[in-house]
Amino acid sequence: MHISEGVLSAPVLAAGAALSAAGVALGLKKTPYEKIPQVGLFSSAFFVASLIHVPLGPTSVHLVLNGLVGLILGWAAFPAILVGLLLQALLFQFGGITTLGVNTFDMAFPALLSFWIFGPLVRSESQRVALLGAFLAGALAILSAGLLVASALSLTGEAFRYAAKAVVLAHLPVMGVEGILTAFSVAFLRKVRPEMLGGSR
Amino acid sequence: MPAVAMAHRVVVFPYWEGEEVRVEAFFSDGTPVKGGVVRVYDPAGRLLTEGRTDAEGTFGFKPEGKGPLKVVLEASMGHKAEAVLEPEGASEPVQKAKAPPEEVPPRVDLKALKEVVKEAVAEEVRPIIRELARREAGPSFRDVVGGIGWIVGLMGIWLYLKSRRPRGG
Numbered sequence: 001m002h003i004s005e006g007v008l009s010a011p012v013l014a015a016g017a018a019l020s021a022a023g024v025a026l027g028l029k030k031t032p033y034e035k036i037p038q039v040g041l042f043s044s045a046f047f048v049a050s051l052i053h054v055p056l057g058p059t060s061v062h063l064v065l066n067g068l069v070g071l072i073l074g075w076a077a078f079p080a081i082l083v084g085l086l087l088q089a090l091l092f093q094f095g096g097i098t099t100l101g102v103n104t105f106d107m108a109f110p111a112l113l114s115f116w117i118f119g120p121l122v123r124s125e126s127q128r129v130a131l132l133g134a135f136l137a138g139a140l141a142i143l144s145a146g147l148l149v150a151s152a153l154s155l156t157g158e159a160f161r162y163a164a165k166a167v168v169l170a171h172l173p174v175m176g177v178e179g180i181l182t183a184f185s186v187a188f189l190r191k192v193r194p195e196m197l198g199g200s201r
Numbered sequence: 202m203p204a205v206a207m208a209h210r211v212v213v214f215p216y217w218e219g220e221e222v223r224v225e226a227f228f229s230d231g232t233p234v235k236g237g238v239v240r241v242y243d244p245a246g247r248l249l250t251e252g253r254t255d256a257e258g259t260f261g262f263k264p265e266g267k268g269p270l271k272v273v274l275e276a277s278m279g280h281k282a283e284a285v286l287e288p289e290g291a292s293e294p295v296q297k298a299k300a301p302p303e304e305v306p307p308r309v310d311l312k313a314l315k316e317v318v319k320e321a322v323a324e325e326v327r328p329i330i331r332e333l334a335r336r337e338a339g340p341s342f343r344d345v346v347g348g349i350g351w352i353v354g355l356m357g358i359w360l361y362l363k364s365r366r367p368r369g370g
Contacts, residue, residue, distance in 0.1 A: 002210070003279030033363050040356030044349050051345065053230045059277065060228035087351055091344040092229075094210050099279075153279055166277040 001064055001145060001171075002050075002088070002095030003103055009156045016152065017101025023078035023108055031076040038196065042069045043080035047087055050094060056173035063174065067141030068182045070111025071122055071134065072189075072196055077111035078104065102152050110144035122186050122197055130190060131183045138182030139175040146171045211237070213274035214334045215286040216327065222286060224260045225331070226274045229339045233258025237276040244269055 008016075031039060049063040070077045082104045088094040095103050114137035121133025146167040154160035189196050210229040215222055222241075226234035237254045241262065249270070254260045264270060267288035274282050 001278070004211075004281040006283075007275075007279045007281050028359075033360070036356060036360050036363065039359075040352055043356075044352045047348050047352060048345060051340065059235070060230055060232045083352060083355060087348040091348050092210065092340040094229075149279060163278070170278065 001061075001103070001107065001149060002085075003099045003106075003149060003152060005096035005098055007156065008099060008102060008152060012152055012155045013098055013102060016099075016103075016105050020078065020082065020101040020104040020108070023075070023105065023112075024082050027073075027075040027078035027080075030074070031079075035073075035076065039073055039076045039080050042073055042077075043083050045069070046081055046084040050084075050088055050092070054174050054177055059170045061170050061174050063178060063181075064107060064142060064145065065178065065181070066107045066111040066145060067114045067138035067178060068185055070108075070114040070141060071119060071137050071182070071186070073111070074115045074119070075112065077115070078108045081108040081111065106148040106152065107145050109148065110141040113144060114138075114141045119197075127187075127190070131187060134183040134186035135179040139179035142171050142175045142178055143168065211274060211276045211280040211282045212334060213239070213272055213282045213284050214331065215270070215272045215284055216330070217286070217323075218261070221261055221263045222270065222272075224254070224262075224272055224274070225334075226254050226258045226260070226276070226282075228276075228280075231339075234274065234276045234280075237274050240273045240275075242271040242273065244271070246271075 046065050046069050049065040052063045054061050054063065066077070066081065069080055073080055082100070085095060085100055085103050085107070086097075089097055089100060117140075118133040118137035122130050122137070124130050124133070147164060150160055150164035150167045153163040186197065211226060211234055212229065213224060213226050215224045217223075224239050226237045226239070228234060233256070234254055235256050235258060237258070238251070239254060239260045240251050241249045241264070243249055243266075249264065250262050252260050252262065254274075269288055270286045272284050272286055
């Protein structure tokens with residue numbers, strides 16, 4: 001999911017940076033004081049998740065956790081993911097500095113989507129609805145991140161259908177794993193810290 | 202190194218094998234990059250050759266000259282890496298080394314000897330270099346701990362900045 005340096009054209013990089021900057025600014029503004037430690041916690045989780053390799057499928061892939069980060073953090077997913085990606089780029093050489101904007105948007109926007117669409121389900125009275133919502137949030141956040149990566153690549157030459165097929169096929173196992181992980185996390189949080197699922201609008 | 206396998210960065214590692222060049226491509230967790238596109242350029246930026254890595258993530262070709270060559274790897278999904286291959290003793294036939302006859306006081310051809318030693322050392326060292334390249338690719342435990350420390354620190358700064366303003370404002 002990390003697009004490397006020198007793959008995308010300048011306009012795509014600039015657009016990604018602008019969109020991410022707006023998202024980060026909104027995220028910083030909308031996060032209440034009490035929620036900041038959670039942002040740090042989930043930023044760390046996101047940072048480390050990229051090291052957990054999923055040994056299935058045609059190519060090397062890893063966990064992303066953007067669905068879970070989005071469900072808990074809402075708009076604050078933008079700064080959390082930006083910091084995680086920045087440190088991954090600096091310390092692990094994953095992705096790159098120039099692609100930071102595009103990569104942040106590719107992963108944080110699906111996080112926000114999963115917050116908008118599945119947030120209400122996760123807070124539902126029924127445990128079954130909540131778990132299903134959490135599974136879908138985890139799985140679909142990966143799918144939409146993959147489609148965004150494919151669109152970014154297709155804007156710089158690679159044919160969309162080919163790129164999308166490659167990215168989505170490679171991430172099918174991750175979708176399953178993340179769906180299950182997100183469902184477990186939500187089940188746990190509903191029991192011990194239900195207020196964490198409130199999110200910041 | 203933590204026990205979990207790691208991804209997500211590609212590494213391209215070209216090296217001389219006699220007169221041929223072998224290119225190895227792998228992800229940072231060590232899995233080979235299958236079917237990655239390899240492009241080789243000369244210093245002027247002209248494309249010399251192009252191909253795809255096989256199931257073991259390797260690609261071989263025989264360059265015209267000795268380089269330096271720039272090797273660029275593009276794996277799918279936006280992964281890219283490049284490396285420069287310096288001209289190494291591209292296996293000049295080392296006939297001179299056998300020259301000195303027994304009787305004559307040992308006048309060793311230093312230049313030829315140097316070549317022989319260089320080649321032998323290069324051969325011995327090659328697996329070590331490959332292992333190093335593989336290790337370089339993955340992050341260390343220190344990187345992980347350091348990164349988490351950074352996140353906690355940034356969070357502290359953010360908390361501090363927000364705490365100076367009236368709450369909820």
